[in-house]
């Protein structure tokens with residue numbers, strides 16, 4: 109909110125009894141108002157409310173809700189609400205009266221309506237409103253992901269501009285400039301909604317948007333610098349735009365993932381100057397640890413080169429490591445600058461859980477992509493996931509564990525307690541080990557056997573079939589932006605991620621071979637998302653022949669995946685693996701499918717015994733996709749594969 113608005117609010121509060129003031133400008137249905145009244149005496153200290161979080165709630169959702177009221181003079185001696193069934197359990201003022209926590213308990217008789225709650229202090233009275241509504245129908249909402257899903261990652265500022273009027277909101281002057289990589293480019297939620305048909309046509313089932321909450325700096329187009337966890341960033345639209353996007357996706361039988369960041373907020377969040385509690389954050393602006401400072405490569409016997417990928421994640425999963433080896437990771441500020449939430453404080457934990465519940469209930473979203481997962485103490489995750497599941501049992505949570513080693517990533521996966529006695533409760537994690545292996549194999553001449561080596565670690569996961577596989581995202585250089593890449597290698601990479609076990613994630617634009625180096629060059633605008641663009645790659649006519657070839661390739665693979673349950677969720681059996689090739693089976697109740705890759709530049713033949721495999725006794729084979737031929741010869745299958753090719757066969 110702007111300083112001018114706050115001043116206007118305060119003047120209004122001084123002038124009028126029960127003056128109505130808008131407190132959350134862009135919150136669609138969640139807009140609520142503050143009714144302020146006070147006595148003339150002691151006006152300087154009289155209570156004033158500027159913000160209520162959450163701005164509204166629902167009947168029958170939770171037994172209680174904790175409100176964080178912001179303002180001043182909030183040292184309440186009494187808080188009471190006008191609904192008899194709504195009980196004020198307790199209150200706690202803090203930060204010299206700048207904040208008031210109010211715990212409300214919903215009685216069995218609570219009905220929808222707007223509660224008016226009065227705050228009395230020694231110096232005056234004010235009140236705030238809390239709209240409480242009935243829950244909407246839950247069918248087709250909160251769906252969660254299944255192995256048959258395909259995720260498409262979008263950075264909304266860089267995808268499509270559906271509403272040029274929000275390109276530069278009034279409170280963010282100078283933030284919009286398409287010619288500058290770190291500026292806002294104008295893409296928004298409406299732009300995503302208007303291109304759901306394109307994604308549906310490609311074969312995508314799920315959209316993951318990078319964070320949509322309000323950010324505070326002119327270069328926060330990426331969304332990871334939150335200043336308000338209950339508002340949509342005005343560059344992207346309004347809460348109503350987000351609700352309409354989720355509803356439109358559901359109407360087309362698609363799902364939406366919300367990118368949530370309980371670990372930290374942006375440096376410009378108002379809490380940083382005035383924390384609601386003294387220990388709201390781990391440390392202070394002046395004194396805090398850096399979560400990214402330490403490397404433990406040599407501790408675990410790595411060479412200098414190997415150590416580059418090693419960090420305190422390894423100590424965190426090491427039952428022999430004292431907390432001093434990993435404490436900075438969980439309690440330090442990300443990059444040394446992003447204020448780290450003290451999630452061990454139960455008030456902070458309740459705030460963050462309610463925030464996740466609020467976005468789900470307000471929009472109907474289907475899951476959370478959870479940022480910086482290892483950076484938050486695990487007991488918080490256990491309770492956070494359990495709190496979400498109590499209400500939304502099918503909702504999927506996907507943790508970001510950015511590490512190449514499956515013994516590390518699997519530790520954070522949910523479904524079982526680890527050495528610390530904690531089950532993180534997260535549904536699944538991203539398959540970073542497979543990402544690193546795929547890039548090493550296809551772009552850096554590593555042995556193809558690396559893939560089978562990653563896959564043998566699947567025994568460490570409770571649900572390896574739900575791992576989210578990918579060849580690119582917003583944090584790494586584009587696959588096509590890496591030296592040695594080519595359209596052919598990109599197709600091999602898609603061929604692998606779309607046929608291996610797991611839920612594949614595609615990074616926007618990779619399906620047309622977009623290029624770009626490290627952040628922010630990997631976040632270029634999707635061509636055609638802006639009316640002034642010379643080509644519109646959302647349409648076949650606007651794609652170059654090479655873009656069209658890659659698009660059609662991905663589309664055909666996704667169609668095949670949706671038509672063959674073995675490819676979407678079947679068990680994977682590694683049959684043959686060496687420096688340049690890999691052949692594996694996918695097995696479902698209905699079928700067995702053989703997938704063969706030849707990464708070398710020359711044609712080659714696989715001769716694979718089917719004895720003692722689920723394909724033993726197969727009589728025939730037919731090509732489902734790609735180049736190459738195969739035949740059953742006795743107890744063997746012989747596959748002839750051209751150089752840099754992949755082929756998929758159905759076995760009878």
Ligand SMILES: [Ca+2]
Pocket residue numbers: 269270271272273274275294295296343
């Ligand atoms: Ca826009």
Ligand SMILES: [Ca+2]
Pocket residue numbers: 371437438439440448449483484485
């Ligand atoms: Ca942390």
